[in-house]
Amino acid sequence: MFFKRKKLSEIEFAAKFLIALQKKIKGIEVILINDLEITTKYKGDQSMHFLDNAYSEYSRESKDLKNIINKYVDASAAMYTDRERKISxxxxxxxxxxxxxxxxxxxxxxxxxxxxxxxxxxxxxxxxxxxxxxxxxxxxxxxxxxxxxxxxxxxxxxxxxxxxNLLEIKRHGSETLFMIIAGGTYEASVILMDIWDKETFPVYGNVVIGIPSRDMLLITGSQDSEGLHKLYDMVARTNEEGDHLVSEQLFELKDGKFELLTLNN
Known part of the structure; x- marks a missing residue:
């Protein structure tokens, strides 16, 4: 007989993360565990670890628990090892x-x-x-x-x-809804780059974007009713179910800068 594996609670997930982190960084002390928030002390300095994104990934892919734990432990461990390295x-x-x-x-x-x-x-x-x-x-x-x-x-x-210099930016989609692909970490940051022209994004009206998470940059036009509805739905759904969230709002390009989209445009 096969039994379905029980999903870990937030505190159980945090405990597994902490065990792996302590194996990775010898001498780390635990100050506080508050569900998905862990406070640690190492060589006199306190640090906080927020596991919301990690637990969100686990909730979607529970079979991948070990890889998810290892990925976030490696990232957290770098908080300590990077202190001894110079940033360029x-x-x-x-x-x-x-x-x-x-x-x-x-x-x-x-x-x-x-x-x-x-x-x-x-x-x-x-x-x-x-x-x-x-x-x-x-x-x-x-x-x-x-x-x-x-x-x-x-x-x-x-x-x-x-x-x-870091990114290779690709555009996917059609006139109704475009998507930027740039490696999965800095898509939202692409709003700062000088790429926002009508040749690159031939939308109806002004460029309107949604950046619900760090890896999702969606584009439509201010006069495209179908595109706006699709964009709104995707932004709302990602904010409910996704991780590494950025914003639940839509933004319109005005005078070279994205401003909060308002209904009376």
Missing amino acids: IEQIVPIIKDKRFIAGLKELNPNFETKHIYEPYNSELYIFYAADTEYNIHYLQPNELAELGIKKDELRQIATTNLK
């Missing part, structure tokens, strides 16, 4: 986040600004700056920026140039 200017990339991400950071740490470098993009979105390392994306800290000798107002140009 060529590794700096832009990461797009929304108000929900900011609110989450503030809830966990009211002084989160001391550990992140970011700037507003529009009324809904923010640009965070990070280093693309071998195993993870390491969010830049002010002291690291100072060590690199970079001014904050130079970051966007540097990060966007690095992104252009």
Whole structure:
């Protein structure tokens, strides 16, 4: 007789992750486990691990538990090993986040600004700056920026140039709905690149996009009713079921910049 394997609860999943992390990083201490949030201490420094994305992947592909655990453990372990490595200017990339991400950071740490470098993009979105390392994306800290000798107002140009050199961008779809494919990590960040013209995206009306997750950039036109409905549905569904979420809103290209789409356009 065969029995169906029971799905792990959030706390059970977190426990398995922690066991694997402790095997990977000797001497790491556990300060707190709060469902999918783990606080650790290593060589005097505290770190937080957020397993929401990992558990979301596991929930969709429960048979792939071991690979998912290993992938996120490798990324988390790099948080500790990267501290002893120097970050180069060529590794700096832009990461797009929304108000929900900011609110989450503030809830966990009211002084989160001391550990992140970011700037507003529009009324809904923010640009965070990070280093693309071998195993993870390491969010830049002010002291690291100072060590690199970079001014904050130079970051966007540097990060966007690095992104252009890093990505191979492909467009798929038709006039009703296009999709950008760029490796699965930085699709949302492509909104910062200089590719948004009518030749590249021959849509009806102004360019309208959805970036529900970091690996999904969808495009339609402001005067394309069918495309807008498809776009709205895909963004809403991804925000309900997906991981590495970015935004639940739609954005319209105006004067070279994406602004929040409003119903009275």
